[in-house]
Amino acid sequence: MSLFTRSRQQSDPAGGAAEPDDDAGGTAGAASNDGEGTADSDTDSGTADSSGDTDTVEPATGTTEPDGGTATKTDPDDDTGATAPDAGTAAQEAGDDSEAPGAAKAGWFGWRRRYPRTARGVSVGTTVLAGALVLFALLVPNQMEKIEFASFVRIPAEGVLLAGLLLALPPRPRRVTAVVSGAFLGLLTILKFVDMGFYQILARPFDLVLDWILIENATDFLRETFGRSGQVLAVVGVIVLFVAVLVLTTLAVVRLTNLMVGHRSVAARTTLILGTAWITAMTLGVQIGSVPFATKGNAEFIGNRVDQVQAGLADARVFRKQAAVDAFAKTPPDQLLTGLRGKDVLFTFIESYGRVAIDDPAMAPQMDSVLKEGTSSLKAAGFESRSGWLQSPVTGAGSWLAHSTFLSGLWIKNQQRYRNLTTSDRMTLTNYFGKTKAWRTVGVVPGVRRAWPEGKYFGLDHIYDSEHLGYHGPYFSWTPVPDQFSMEAFQRLEHGKKDRQPIMAEIILASSHNPWSPIARMIDWEKLGDGSVFHQIKKEGTNPTEVWKDPEKVRTEYRKAIEYSIRSLTEWLERYGDEDTVLVFLGDHQPVPTVTAGDTGKDVPITIVAKDKKVLDRVADWGWTDGLKPAENAPRWGMDKFRDRFMTAYGPQG
Numbered sequence: 001m002s003l004f005t006r007s008r009q010q011s012d013p014a015g016g017a018a019e020p021d022d023d024a025g026g027t028a029g030a031a032s033n034d035g036e037g038t039a040d041s042d043t044d045s046g047t048a049d050s051s052g053d054t055d056t057v058e059p060a061t062g063t064t065e066p067d068g069g070t071a072t073k074t075d076p077d078d079d080t081g082a083t084a085p086d087a088g089t090a091a092q093e094a095g096d097d098s099e100a101p102g103a104a105k106a107g108w109f110g111w112r113r114r115y116p117r118t119a120r121g122v123s124v125g126t127t128v129l130a131g132a133l134v135l136f137a138l139l140v141p142n143q144m145e146k147i148e149f150a151s152f153v154r155i156p157a158e159g160v161l162l163a164g165l166l167l168a169l170p171p172r173p174r175r176v177t178a179v180v181s182g183a184f185l186g187l188l189t190i191l192k193f194v195d196m197g198f199y200q201i202l203a204r205p206f207d208l209v210l211d212w213i214l215i216e217n218a219t220d221f222l223r224e225t226f227g228r229s230g231q232v233l234a235v236v237g238v239i240v241l242f243v244a245v246l247v248l249t250t251l252a253v254v255r256l257t258n259l260m261v262g263h264r265s266v267a268a269r270t271t272l273i274l275g276t277a278w279i280t281a282m283t284l285g286v287q288i289g290s291v292p293f294a295t296k297g298n299a300e301f302i303g304n305r306v307d308q309v310q311a312g313l314a315d316a317r318v319f320r321k322q323a324a325v326d327a328f329a330k331t332p333p334d335q336l337l338t339g340l341r342g343k344d345v346l347f348t349f350i351e352s353y354g355r356v357a358i359d360d361p362a363m364a365p366q367m368d369s370v371l372k373e374g375t376s377s378l379k380a381a382g383f384e385s386r387s388g389w390l391q392s393p394v395t396g397a398g399s400w401l402a403h404s405t406f407l408s409g410l411w412i413k414n415q416q417r418y419r420n421l422t423t424s425d426r427m428t429l430t431n432y433f434g435k436t437k438a439w440r441t442v443g444v445v446p447g448v449r450r451a452w453p454e455g456k457y458f459g460l461d462h463i464y465d466s467e468h469l470g471y472h473g474p475y476f477s478w479t480p481v482p483d484q485f486s487m488e489a490f491q492r493l494e495h496g497k498k499d500r501q502p503i504m505a506e507i508i509l510a511s512s513h514n515p516w517s518p519i520a521r522m523i524d525w526e527k528l529g530d531g532s533v534f535h536q537i538k539k540e541g542t543n544p545t546e547v548w549k550d551p552e553k554v555r556t557e558y559r560k561a562i563e564y565s566i567r568s569l570t571e572w573l574e575r576y577g578d579e580d581t582v583l584v585f586l587g588d589h590q591p592v593p594t595v596t597a598g599d600t601g602k603d604v605p606i607t608i609v610a611k612d613k614k615v616l617d618r619v620a621d622w623g624w625t626d627g628l629k630p631a632e633n634a635p636r637w638g639m640d641k642f643r644d645r646f647m648t649a650y651g652p653q654g
Contacts, residue, residue: 127259130252134159137185137249138298142195142205145598150291155278157296163271166257167264174257182253186246188298191305193245201592202396203600208305209312210414214398221478312416319417323410323426328647333436339618339650341438341502344495345582347429348507349403350565351447352514352558353587355389355603356596358629362552363559368629370563374570375627378609381574384616387607387630388623390639395590395602399447400454402588402604402639403508404428407458409643422457429643431459433504440501444469444490446481447510460506464493473531474538476511481531482520483511483568488528491576502580509568512561514592516554517544519561522568525575551594558595566628573609583609605630606642618649 112119138156141147166174195205223231260267281294357367392402393413405412407428412418434441441460448465455463466480469489494503518541547553573583587604590596607628610616625631
């Protein structure tokens with residue numbers, strides 16, 4: 001019978017073949033795809049198995065066609081010999097395909113033939129997982145705080161439209177569309193994951209045009225915080241995750257497409273019902289809690305990204321126009337900053353010192369105490385202070401963007417603007433101090449631990465990085481040098497020298513940098529030495545791995561870090577400040593959302609401290625609050641506005 005069947009198939013190739021794209025047909029022709037006869041079929045009824053044994057051969061395995069030929073229904077690769085609607089029909093849908101897309105395969109080493117029930121269970125389970133993955137990819141938000149059960153019981157418009165399109169397309173275009181759609185859905189899912197990370201750190205989504213440089217910064221942070229092995233493991237894990245998402249979503253869409261085609265009538269009715277339900281729910285505004293039941297979130301997500309890309313591409317042109325405007329560009333050097341001549345002026349940034357440290361009820365009592373204590377002790381030493389608010393261009397991270405905004409008078413909100421700024425001739429506050437030739441300009445930047453070519457742009461006569469402060473103690477997580485030691489090093493290297501000219505210094509205090517564990521603590525200034533004393537202090541500190549398991553512990557450590565930075569600064573001023581010392585200190589940005597508890601505000605405190613009353617009289621019209629703590633309703637400016645206001649106040653007309 002096997003020979004007869006082979007001969008019949010060869011003489012009449014169309015005898016048992018299905019019509020192309022015949023959705024309603026049976027599975028006829030599936031067995032002849034590879035040209036093998038039914039003798040090669042391994043079925044439950046005892047046909048010849050794969051070992052070649054032919055103990056029992058069933059002569060009739062097919063149905064009789066009108067022309068007298070035999071159209072076998074037994075698929076050579078079928079696990080059970082039964083007609084599988086999702087196998088045969090898929091084969092017919094494929095039309096000219098050589099193999100049915102949904103047909104059961106022999107599996108590795110023929111395991112499907114040996115364990116047909118298990119194979120069937122695996123097939124069903126895989127299909128369910130494919131459906132769950134596609135639904136997850138379509139519905140998952142791009143912010144972790146928005147992920148809730150209601151997010152995944154919605155009807156996505158994009159899924160309904162894609163299902164309708166796949167059902168309507170011919171076989172070959174359908175396969176291409178399924179693969180492309182699956183890959184695109186995977187890319188969208190990856191982008192949502194990246195957004196989640198950016199929202200957790202920067203409280204904003206990833207910028208497809210301007211943020212690629214931040215990936216390198218992120219890997220550097222991992223290496224500096226968790227070591228080289230931690231960096232490698234994290235990077236490898238991310239790459240594996242991204243590749244897995246891309247591949248799995250593609251395979252999932254292809255599998256579901258084959259399933260829909262194999263059950264076309266059911267799939268078409270289901271798609272129609274879901275489409276009608278979506279329109280109805282959207283029209284009536286049906287919600288599950290606060291989440292709309294009908295969603296077009298992915299379309300909006302893509303639309304926002306297109307707008308973002310267009311804005312990013314145009315941003316360089318906009319920034320060039322803004323940078324060309326400088327009110328002091330033509331001011332003669334002898335008319336610049338005349339109200340500060342002879343003074344040592346220190347612009348000091350406290351890392352992550354944001355408004356949350358002052359306003360948050362959980363931190364306010366302790367911070368109030370520290371700021372009041374600092375105000376009182378400075379006043380006892382003869383210093384007065386005024387405080388207000390600035391709005392930073394960033395939150396969570398990106399300190400260099402805030403620093404350059406403050407100094408340049410331009411809104412440096414992304415890396416592209418930063419690069420354009422640092423390769424331009426735009427004058428910064430530090431440049432103008434240097435232009436007068438009345439100050440020696442220096443930078444104390446303990447967070448810099450490798451080449452920093454951009455430092456030349458800021459016009460500093462000398463830069464002290466982490467390798468040039470004389471510190472021989474341990475790192476405190478990311479922080480290379482504790483703040484108290486940085487201030488003492490500045491005193492030793494610059495401020496404490498005799499017969500020197502006035503100094504303008506940019507100082508960046510890094511102890512309050514994420515992850516805020518372990519934290520240094522204040523010690524006797526006379527015992528700082530070369531910093532070796534901090535080895536024991538680090539051992540007494542907290543473990544960042546344990547701290548970051550609990551958001552409340554993170555917030556507590558953050559507060560303690562800010563307190564340490566403020567004490568380091570105020571105690572230095574009490575100890576070494578004099579009639580000619582003017583201190584301006586401020587936060588560069590708010591901390592990460594883990595600390596701000598979802599608050600996306602970008603306000604940071606800023607304070608001016610001086611012993612000479614004339615210095616503070618020049619800013620009396622600013623309306624700032626007396627003391628180190630700004631009032632809740634104190635003036636709030638953009639950080640880019642400070643440069644011009646400061647130079648005006650301390651110029652000839654101030």
